[in-house]
Each structure stands twice: as structure tokens, then as C-alpha cells.
Amino acid sequence: VPGVGKTTLAYLMARSVNCSFRRIQFTSDLLPSDILGVSIYDRDKKDFQFKPGPIFANIVLADEINRTTPKTQSALLEVMNVFQVTMDGVTYSLPQPFMVIATQNPVEFHGTFPLPRSQTDRFLLRVRLGYPDPQHEATIMKEQKMLGYVPDVKPVLESNEVVAMQEEVGQVKVNDDLVDYIARAALATRQSPKIELGVSTRAVLAVRQCAQARAYVEGRDYVTPDDIKQMFLPVWAHRIQVAEIFDGTGIGQHDEEAVLAEVLRDVEVPL
Known part of the structure; x- marks a missing residue:
């Protein structure tokens, strides 16, 4: 369901634990390099330099993930399994903690691609974020004065504390x-x-x-x-x-x- 606060929720999650956040809009023309990064030739150094893509963040929102092709979707397989990116034979570790949050459209929507089983199996949880009930929607209207408003959230934890808590779990x-x-x-x-x-x-x-x-x-x-x-x-x-x-x-x-x-x-x- 569009417009119910999924992006805002992911952003505020990142802010609350002082983590970096990136949103990737998945489209039919998105390429794996648009997600992972690309090697660019540096004339001064006479060598290829890796330019990290938006996947190099603590919390990444893959918005409308099934709008892109299975080939591009597969760019997330290594990332979500071992938290690293391999480019031109070189392995780059992702920042910790690391989390991918994805949204998807119903399969009957126009312009969607099926998610490979190997990818859905890498998502830890699937939850629905539907419409709020009338009481909560009224509260949202009273507290949010304009569209696009995002409340300022102060971190309650640091990213290293989240990693420590994961180990304690x-x-x-x-x-x-x-x-x-x-x-x-x-x-x-x-x-x-x-x-x-x-x-x-x-x-x-x-x-x-x-x-x-x-x-x-x-x-x-x-x-x-x-x-x-x-x-x-x-x-x-x-x-x-x-x-x-x-x-x-x-x-x-x-x-x-x-x-x-x-x-x-x-x-x-x-x-």
C-alpha cells in the first residue's frame, strides 16, 4: 500500500540508532552497478577506483523491489547473505549493523517481476503495513501539519550498541x-x-x-x-x-x- 509511511518508518529507525540510511527506488532500468557501485578509471593514479553504491549504508530501503528485473534483484544475494560486495575480484565489507528493508507491489500490479526464491529466503521477516485505523489516522492529521514532514528523532542508541545487542541475542x-x-x-x-x-x-x-x-x-x-x-x-x-x-x-x-x-x-x- 503506497503512502502509509514505510519510507518514513525506515528512516526513523535509522535515526533512532544513529545509523546511516539510503533509499533505492527499484525500477525496470535499474542496474546492479546502481546498487553495488562501480569501478572508475582514475587517470592520475592510472588505476581503477571503486565508487561504493547506495548499498553501503547501515539501513537500506529497497523500495518497490519487484519493479526491477531478476538480474538486478540478484545483486542483493551476496549482500544479504554475507554482508559484503565483491567487485572486480575485490571484496568490500558492508558497515555494521546492516539491514535491508524492502517493499513490494502485489504480483498482479502492472510492471512487476517475481522475486526469486533464493532472494525471498534471505529476508528475515515479512510484515504488512496496511492502512491505520480512523483514530490513528485522525491523530496523524492533527500532529502532521504538512505533507513530507519528518519529525526530528534523537538517537536512543549508537550503532555499536546495536551490534553488541545482536551478539547478546x-x-x-x-x-x-x-x-x-x-x-x-x-x-x-x-x-x-x-x-x-x-x-x-x-x-x-x-x-x-x-x-x-x-x-x-x-x-x-x-x-x-x-x-x-x-x-x-x-x-x-x-x-x-x-x-x-x-x-x-x-x-x-x-x-x-x-x-x-x-x-x-x-x-x-x-x-
Whole structure:
């Protein structure tokens, strides 16, 4: 949904943790070099010099990511997997912390391209940002006096503190019975006749990490079954492919979430 504050939200997230922010508008003529950067010949130095692209920021907004071709979309694969860019045989590390936030149009919109499964699998979460309810929309109108106004937000954290917190999240304990629960849930998505393509091993690690983060935010040093259950749909729904017999006239996000929820309902939850 356009115009509901996605860009503003991403920008304010970056400001609140004192991180750099770049927005990339994805279009049909966008090239990989427009994202990653390009090597330019320096006559004085008689050598090629790398000019970093907009991907070299802490928080990058890929706006309308499915407006560009799969070739250009694939420029993000290495970036989102190992946080680096390889250009002309030279590897350049990205700043930390690093995050890509993407928006996409429904597939039925004119001029859209499908996102490769290898790319959707690299997005940690998928969330919907729909229209606000009338009460919140009225509040927005009262507080925002003009279009394009962005409130001044003072940082509450420094970027290095975010990196330290990410490391602390990894120390949150996940008991063996919960690890087994995630593994059994993943197996259920792979064996269900309702799902043509189940979740990957990357997705298994992702849901564990998100459960750890949820526990950390709530002040706990251990994960509960509810942490995992709350993370299944936002972490896994965009990674599965629903079988054709359940596809009907076209599959949307709600269909994927509904099928996934039904499949996971039969997986026994540890006490």
C-alpha cells in the first residue's frame, strides 16, 4: 500500500540508532552497478577506483523491489547473505549493523517481476503495513501539519550498541526440546501435500534467531515455546510455496499464512 509511511518508518529507525540510511527506488532500468557501485578509471593514479553504491549504508530501503528485473534483484544475494560486495575480484565489507528493508507491489500490479526464491529466503521477516485505523489516522492529521514532514528523532542508541545487542541475542538459551520443535515444524512444511516448497535450513535458523530476539526484548535469557510460535508466520510464510491444488486463482500473503498455520497446528508443542 503506497503512502502509509514505510519510507518514513525506515528512516526513523535509522535515526533512532544513529545509523546511516539510503533509499533505492527499484525500477525496470535499474542496474546492479546502481546498487553495488562501480569501478572508475582514475587517470592520475592510472588505476581503477571503486565508487561504493547506495548499498553501503547501515539501513537500506529497497523500495518497490519487484519493479526491477531478476538480474538486478540478484545483486542483493551476496549482500544479504554475507554482508559484503565483491567487485572486480575485490571484496568490500558492508558497515555494521546492516539491514535491508524492502517493499513490494502485489504480483498482479502492472510492471512487476517475481522475486526469486533464493532472494525471498534471505529476508528475515515479512510484515504488512496496511492502512491505520480512523483514530490513528485522525491523530496523524492533527500532529502532521504538512505533507513530507519528518519529525526530528534523537538517537536512543549508537550503532555499536546495536551490534553488541545482536551478539547478546545470540547468547539467549534455546533448550533442546525447543530446537527439536523447530526441526519438526520445518519437516511438517516439507512433507505437507498443501505446500509444494517447504522452508529451508536458513529459515530454521532464522526462526530460532527471531525467537531469541523476542525473548531478549522481553528481558529473558531463555526462549519459550510461545516465542517460537509467535515467530513462525512472519518468518516462514513468505518462504513457502503453496501447492497448485490449493492455489486457486492466485495466492496472496493471507493464503500462505493460513496454509502454514494449518500445517503447524498439527505439530506438537513442548510443555
